[in-house]
Amino acid sequence: MRRAGDVFGRRGNRHLKQLWGLRGLLERLSVALIVLLIGSISLFTTFKTPPVETNGYLRVRCNGGLNQQRTATCNAVLTARIMSATLVLPELDANRFSWIYDVEHFIKLLRYDVHIVETLPEISKHGKSKKDAPVNRYKTVALEVMKEHGAIFLTPFSHRLEEEIDNAEYQRLRCRVNYHALQFKPQIMKLSQAIVSKLHSQGHFMSIHLRFEMDMLSFAVGLILRAMGFDNSTRIYLAAGEFFGGDRFMKPFRALFPHLSNHNTMGLSADELAEGTHGMLGSTVDYMVCLLSDIFLQPYDGPSNVMGHRLYYGFRIIIQPDRKALAPIFIKREKGQTTDFEESVRGVMYNIPFGGPHKRIPPESLYVNSWPECFCQMNPRNTANKCQPLNIVENLNSRLQSEEGMRSSNMTDG
Ligand SMILES: *[C@@H]1O[C@H](CO)[C@@H](O)[C@H](O)[C@H]1NC(C)=O
Numbered sequence: 001m002r003r004a005g006d007v008f009g010r011r012g013n014r015h016l017k018q019l020w021g022l023r024g025l026l027e028r029l030s031v032a033l034i035v036l037l038i039g040s041i042s043l044f045t046t047f048k049t050p051p052v053e054t055n056g057y058l059r060v061r062c063n064g065g066l067n068q069q070r071t072a073t074c075n076a077v078l079t080a081r082i083m084s085a086t087l088v089l090p091e092l093d094a095n096r097f098s099w100i101y102d103v104e105h106f107i108k109l110l111r112y113d114v115h116i117v118e119t120l121p122e123i124s125k126h127g128k129s130k131k132d133a134p135v136n137r138y139k140t141v142a143l144e145v146m147k148e149h150g151a152i153f154l155t156p157f158s159h160r161l162e163e164e165i166d167n168a169e170y171q172r173l174r175c176r177v178n179y180h181a182l183q184f185k186p187q188i189m190k191l192s193q194a195i196v197s198k199l200h201s202q203g204h205f206m207s208i209h210l211r212f213e214m215d216m217l218s219f220a221v222g223l224i225l226r227a228m229g230f231d232n233s234t235r236i237y238l239a240a241g242e243f244f245g246g247d248r249f250m251k252p253f254r255a256l257f258p259h260l261s262n263h264n265t266m267g268l269s270a271d272e273l274a275e276g277t278h279g280m281l282g283s284t285v286d287y288m289v290c291l292l293s294d295i296f297l298q299p300y301d302g303p304s305n306v307m308g309h310r311l312y313y314g315f316r317i318i319i320q321p322d323r324k325a326l327a328p329i330f331i332k333r334e335k336g337q338t339t340d341f342e343e344s345v346r347g348v349m350y351n352i353p354f355g356g357p358h359k360r361i362p363p364e365s366l367y368v369n370s371w372p373e374c375f376c377q378m379n380p381r382n383t384a385n386k387c388q389p390l391n392i393v394e395n396l397n398s399r400l401q402s403e404e405g406m407r408s409s410n411m412t413d414g
């Protein structure tokens with residue numbers, strides 16, 4: 001296991017060791033309970049390959065930011081699967097799928113699940129669907145529209161499919177899309193990797209994703225980290241959302257943690273940011289750096305794909321302050337009662353799961369915590385959750401080929 005030494009200062013060292021100790025315990029527990037196979041292999045399942053003749057085309061437009069678009073794309077792939085439809089590459093609100101994601105990889109990785117085409121042939125029909133529509137709706141009403149017109153267009157398509165589906169295969173498909181198929185373009189991956197390597201060359205680092213934050217909040221985050229024992233040598237990468245107020249707001253935080261960087265200070269030029277991926281380079285690189293950092297701190301309560309992603313790739317450390325529990329402590333501090341401030345903060349902070357495995361209980365989102373749904377198991381009670389043999393990809397490939405072969409020979413015969 002990694003050691004805490006270079007990230008953590010002397011202050012609060014005992015608690016930081018607890019943090020690492022807690023993680024160790026959780027990790028040992030999880031390993032003892034279930035042996036995991038993380039990786040794309042584990043996620044290929046006994047799913048039937050998609051039918052050669054589909055019921056029509058599914059076209060969707062996803063609105064919102066990076067997070068929402070990812071979720072919507074997962075839902076779109078699953079919907080296409082449920083409807084036995086051919087998915088047209090999702091359209092994004094302000095940009096294009098191909099500006100951000102590796103299209104070839106996306107189509108290839110999902111070839112055992114759905115047929116995906118880059119553009120819609122010359123037919124189109126607008127269809128409507130309710131928010132959080134149940135799976136059944138796509139098997140009945142929406143399917144009829146599609147069959148009648150050859151295609152159905154769902155827009156906006158963000159929460160158009162219920163999240164809690166009692167079908168392990170369907171839930172795993174969502175993870176397959178989110179954590180394996182949705183890969184940023186090589187250019188983004190290269191730049192992110194360069195930044196992460198540069199940061200890692202000096203030791204561990206923490207990333208913080210700020211959104212809508214104001215000076216008071218960044219300062220509060222600083223105080224929390226200080227109470228936890230992070231000193232002014234801690235290196236921090238700041239990923240700031242689109243609405244972030246800018247450097248002015250960071251002054252009080254920078255006073256506590258001077259080793260602060262972001263994608264600009266790490267060498268992404270303004271030109272690159274503007275051109276590269278049509279304005280999306282900054283947020284996509286931030287996403288990757290947050291994914292790969294040693295510790296990720298998210299100071300707000302909302303859902304976040306990065307959190308889900310970090311959990312999926314080995315329960316990487318996440319700090320998400322419990323704001324409700326911290327509020328009274330900060331109020332006391334503002335009234336001048338500062339004596340037991342740090343101790344109280346630690347009392348709250350060392351009670352969070354730190355990204356360790358914890359069973360998802362709705363309403364916690366599958367996109368934030370896919371444990372245990374998206375992990376196959378070596379000795380499951382339910383055989384549907386069993387990890388597949390390692391040659392599953394070869395098997396699926398030959399199944400696809402033989403089906404296609406049969407079809408083309410039928411066509412020649414006819
Ligand atoms: C960090 O804090 C120590 C005192 O705890 C101080 O001596 C040092 O100058 C600070 N370093 C920076 C870079 O601010």
Ligand SMILES: *[C@@H]1O[C@H](CO)[C@@H](O)[C@H](O)[C@H]1NC(C)=O
Nearest residue numbers: 052403404406407408409410
């Ligand atoms: C090919 O034709 C055979 C018999 O004519 C049929 O059973 C089979 O389902 C067809 N395969 C495909 C892929 O259409």
